Amino acid sequence: MQKASDRPFHHYFGQLPLNPRYETLGIQDPASLEGAQRFTSIMWPAGNDRFRESVHSFSKVVVELDQMVKRMVFDAYGVGRLYDSYKASTTYQLRCINYKSQLTNETTDVGLIPHTDKNFTSILHQNDVGGLQIKTKDGEWIEAAPSSPSSFLVLASDLFMAWSNDRISACEHQVVLKEKKARYSLALFSYIRDGVVQVPEEFVDDKHPLKYKPFGHFDYLRFYETDEEARKSKNPIKAYCGV
Ligand SMILES: O=C(O)CCC(=O)C(=O)O
Numbered sequence: 001m002q003k004a005s006d007r008p009f010h011h012y013f014g015q016l017p018l019n020p021r022y023e024t025l026g027i028q029d030p031a032s033l034e035g036a037q038r039f040t041s042i043m044w045p046a047g048n049d050r051f052r053e054s055v056h057s058f059s060k061v062v063v064e065l066d067q068m069v070k071r072m073v074f075d076a077y078g079v080g081r082l083y084d085s086y087k088a089s090t091t092y093q094l095r096c097i098n099y100k101s102q103l104t105n106e107t108t109d110v111g112l113i114p115h116t117d118k119n120f121t122s123i124l125h126q127n128d129v130g131g132l133q134i135k136t137k138d139g140e141w142i143e144a145a146p147s148s149p150s151s152f153l154v155l156a157s158d159l160f161m162a163w164s165n166d167r168i169s170a171c172e173h174q175v176v177l178k179e180k181k182a183r184y185s186l187a188l189f190s191y192i193r194d195g196v197v198q199v200p201e202e203f204v205d206d207k208h209p210l211k212y213k214p215f216g217h218f219d220y221l222r223f224y225e226t227d228e229e230a231r232k233s234k235n236p237i238k239a240y241c242g243v
């Protein structure tokens with residue numbers, strides 16, 4: 001397998017001791033023709049137009065959904081003025097995820113252990129094999145069953161929480177594999193490519209003191225990737241840049 005990205009968390013993952021059934025490949029900038037082409041040429045040096053077209057057209061639509069949701073949230077929180085510059089510094093990764101149906105002597109139903117994502121937003125789409133669960137604010141796990149085959153789930157991740165000075169919570173989720181079939185899902189992750197992530201001044205006042213220092217998104221990912229303690233922490237983004 002060719003390592004095709006120097007960005008943290010943009011490469012292949014699989015055979016992880018905590019998540020043995022989870023395996024995923026990341027496609028960088030999937031909504032651009034160049035991004036879809038770059039990945040396709042790595043996997044199929046002789047070309048695969050159908051795959052490239054599917055990645056590109058799927059990602060374009062899901063990126064539009066991401067932008068629409070974020071614009072609504074920025075407007076609702078009174079910081080619509082920041083949306084365009086935020087959008088200009090956003091980059092995307094599409095992760096194609098496979099949960100193996102069975103491993104030899106495999107007994108675990110763990111697909112993915114409980115976590116929050118380390119990006120800004122995640123948009124998830126799963127096949128007919130369910131398993132995604134979301135933790136409510138009361139600490140209860142609920143099934144996130146799609147209402148139709150074309151359902152998408154938009155989750156706020158660590159960056160959305162830090163940027164909003166904790167007004168928005170990062171969504172804790174996990175995958176529990178109850179069926180014997182293979183499970184496939186697609187996750188579009190958004191990242192801040194340039195500059196620092198900073199809490200807007202509108203979110204800070206006497207009642208809401210600043211909770212996060214300005215930080216770079218990829219610096220946070222590198223910290224998380226290399227720091228064992230950070231990965232064990234209940235709230236790694238607070239450990240990284242909490243005030
Ligand atoms: O497979 C899913 O539905 C969720 C994937 C996920 O949470 C992740 O890759 O971070």
Ligand SMILES: [Fe+2]
Nearest residue numbers: 115116117173
């Ligand atoms: Fe996740």
